[in-house]
Amino acid sequence: xxxxxxxxxxxAVISLTACTSSNRFDGSSTNxxxxxxxxxxxxxxxxxxxxxxxxxxxxxxxxxxxxLTPEGRIILDGQAIWLMTNTDYTVIIEGHADEQGTxxxxxxxxxxxxxxxxxxxxxxxxxxxxxQVLSYGKERPIEVCxxxxxxxxxxxxxxxxxxxxxx
Amino acid sequence: xxxxxxxxxFALLGAIPSFAQNGPLRIEITEGVIEPLPFxxxxxxxxTSEGFKIGQDLARVIAADLTxxxxxxxxxxxxxxxxxxxxxxxxxxxxxxxxxAQALVTGAVSVQGSKLILKFRLYDVFSGAxxxxxxxxxxxxDGWRRIAHKVSDAVYSRITGESAYFDSRVVYVSETGPKSExxxxxxxxxxxxxxxxxxxxxxxxxxxxxxxxxxERVLYTSYESGFPSIYLLDVExxxxxxxxxxKGSMSFAPRFAPDGxxxxxxxxxxxxxxxxxxxxxxxxxxxxxxxxxxxxxxxYSPNGNQIVFESDRSGSQQLYVMSAGGGEARRISFxxxxxxxxxxSPRGDLIAFTKQSKGRFHIGVMRNxxxxxxxxxxxxxxxxxxxxxxxxxxxFARETQxxxxxxxxxxxxxxxxxLRPVRTPEGxxxxxxxxxQQ
Numbered sequence: 001x002x003x004x005x006x007x008x009x010x011x012a013v014i015s016l017t018a019c020t021s022s023n024r025f026d027g028s029s030t031n032x033x034x035x036x037x038x039x040x041x042x043x044x045x046x047x048x049x050x051x052x053x054x055x056x057x058x059x060x061x062x063x064x065x066x067x068l069t070p071e072g073r074i075i076l077d078g079q080a081i082w083l084m085t086n087t088d089y090t091v092i093i094e095g096h097a098d099e100q101g102t103x104x105x106x107x108x109x110x111x112x113x114x115x116x117x118x119x120x121x122x123x124x125x126x127x128x129x130x131x132q133v134l135s136y137g138k139e140r141p142i143e144v145c146x147x148x149x150x151x152x153x154x155x156x157x158x159x160x161x162x163x164x165x166x167x
Numbered sequence: 168x169x170x171x172x173x174x175x176x177f178a179l180l181g182a183i184p185s186f187a188q189n190g191p192l193r194i195e196i197t198e199g200v201i202e203p204l205p206f207x208x209x210x211x212x213x214x215t216s217e218g219f220k221i222g223q224d225l226a227r228v229i230a231a232d233l234t235x236x237x238x239x240x241x242x243x244x245x246x247x248x249x250x251x252x253x254x255x256x257x258x259x260x261x262x263x264x265x266x267x268a269q270a271l272v273t274g275a276v277s278v279q280g281s282k283l284i285l286k287f288r289l290y291d292v293f294s295g296a297x298x299x300x301x302x303x304x305x306x307x308x309d310g311w312r313r314i315a316h317k318v319s320d321a322v323y324s325r326i327t328g329e330s331a332y333f334d335s336r337v338v339y340v341s342e343t344g345p346k347s348e349x350x351x352x353x354x355x356x357x358x359x360x361x362x363x364x365x366x367x368x369x370x371x372x373x374x375x376x377x378x379x380x381x382x383e384r385v386l387y388t389s390y391e392s393g394f395p396s397i398y399l400l401d402v403e404x405x406x407x408x409x410x411x412x413x414k415g416s417m418s419f420a421p422r423f424a425p426d427g428x429x430x431x432x433x434x435x436x437x438x439x440x441x442x443x444x445x446x447x448x449x450x451x452x453x454x455x456x457x458x459x460x461x462x463x464x465x466x467y468s469p470n471g472n473q474i475v476f477e478s479d480r481s482g483s484q485q486l487y488v489m490s491a492g493g494g495e496a497r498r499i500s501f502x503x504x505x506x507x508x509x510x511x512s513p514r515g516d517l518i519a520f521t522k523q524s525k526g527r528f529h530i531g532v533m534r535n536x537x538x539x540x541x542x543x544x545x546x547x548x549x550x551x552x553x554x555x556x557x558x559x560x561x562x563f564a565r566e567t568q569x570x571x572x573x574x575x576x577x578x579x580x581x582x583x584x585x586l587r588p589v590r591t592p593e594g595x596x597x598x599x600x601x602x603x604q605q
Contacts, residue, residue: 064483066438099548099566099572100523100526100548101507101523102464102477102484102507102508102521102523102550102551103374103375103508103550103551103597104375104419104420104433104463104464104477104507104508105461105463105464105477105479105484105507107374107395107417107419107420107433107435107440107463108433108435108440108461108463109461111417111435111438111440112438112439112440112461114438115437115438115439116438118438119438132394132415133415133417133438134393134394134395134417135395135417135435136372139349139372139374140347140348141346141347142347143347144345144346144347144569144570144572145569145570146547146568146569146570146572
């Protein structure tokens with residue numbers, strides 16, 4: 001778990017530098033990037049897969065908490081930069097909870113988590129009008145075991161890209 | 168067709184006294200019944216040839232209703248000394264005493280086309296007398312299980328002096344599929360899990376349906392629009408309409424006021440969840456709480472004057488009571504752990520809740536001032552209590568642990584005894600127990 005977060009942090013920092021450097025597609029970028037570039041795939045910095053995998057589309061929360069962790073803030077910093085670079089996208093921020101709670105409370109907790117992520121993105125310059133929040137409570141876990149290792153990954157907010165480039 | 172049955176039944180059963188008439192054959196539920204009362208239900212006599220099979224089936228349902236309470240124990244027909252072959256013949260009390268049958272239910276049934284006519288009598292064997300008057304119930308053959316439940320209701324009421332709950336329905340969420348992709352649809356069933364009817368599809372997640380006090384309309388939460396919001400559905404026509412669809416907000420946890428005209432629910436805006444009430448006809452909403460904490464799972468007292476709800480304003484989930492119009496709330500839960508999903512009992516004296524403590528979930532009850540807390544169940548995940556119409560039994564959902572975790576319905580007596588699964592065709596959660604039907 002911790003390893004994964006560190007990895008995503010590095011990616012977020014890389015994407016930050018990548019985005020601020022100019023002329024990504026003018027042929028003067030590094031050989032490696034040129035070799036691997038496939039439009040629409042995770043190698044395409046403007047693609048949704050890139051956002052999901054390289055920037056990181058989710059942040060995790062502590063038990064019953066909606067406060068962002070330092071790791072969560074770094075992911076969201078990356079999301080903010082990406083969203084401000086790719087301004088034609090809108091997003092829905094989903095909030096989720098683990099199964100250790102009652103249905104209604106978890107819906108409210110998921111709403112808190114999603115809104116926490118939304119507010120942070122707003123504070124980093126993303127227009128509030130591009131974002132909607134949605135809570136799934138405990139209805140859509142991604143991990144199904146009944147152990148903390150799964151619960152930790154289910155207590156999340158996920159930034160879902162909802163519309164593509166409109167031209 | 169059912170409507171016709173209902174009114175007929177109502178007219179006939181209106182005459183049933185709500186309290187047992189004489190002493191000896193009596194169960195005092197409040198004292199807690201350790202030894203179930205032995206009873207016999209011979210197959211109902213067939214007065215027409217079509218009545219033979221249905222007479223057996225009716226007796227089985229009556230027996231299952233009574234034994235299912237934990238208050239009664241059925242004596243098998245193999246133990247019977249005398250047979251009942253004529254509904255009007257005198258009862259051989261000595262034969263029933265000899266096998267220790269304290270109560271005896273006899274009945275006769277005739278089928279005329281799609282019409283079913285049932286007559287029954289209840290005997291107090293040790294007093295050597297009939298308990299209450301014989302009754303005749305007329306209904307349709309399709310609704311034969313309801314007719315059996317009507318008999319059980321009368322037997323239960325006469326012996327316990329309490330109103331019963333067998334002829335009632337439960338709306339719930341029927342679940343299939345793996346935990347990470349559970350498909351949910353609303354369903355309604357008889358209290359015993361029979362006659363399941365689906366009320367919605369499973370294209371969108373649906374949650375926490377709540378029946379009104381007539382059992383005719385359901386409030387629930389659906390993700391139909393992409394965002395959770397509350398809906399009103401008519402059970403008979405299954406027509407539904409959205410009640411709340413403000414952009415940028417989510418609504419959930421709806422419940423009817425006792426008057427059926429008002430809904431109380433939670434609305435989430437900007438990450439904050441508060442409680443609102445809305446007049447169903449006008450759509451006019453009123454905010455009842457305004458705190459930065461989570462306020463949800465509201466439930467009215469039966470007189471409609473107060474609302475119990477959960478809030479984490481103290482730092483953890485606890486139960487509070489406020490006036491139905493909002494305003495200051497009084498905390499009523501003070502034990503270890505977290506308390507949620509409070510539901511006021513139909514008698515008004517108790518509040519059922521879900522409690523989380525030390526990694527376990529419990530269904531419990533407390534008095535409406537928070538005193539005399541008692542936990543009735545314990546498991547990996549028990550949740551979402553609902554009251555039987557007479558306030559004696561609680562139904563809830565239990566989910567098993569792990570990747571293959573499955574949710575199913577259970578019932579438990581408010582004494583904590585008689586925990587029983589309620590069999591449904593698929594998984595089940597979020598039950599809401601409706602009224603005794605008329």
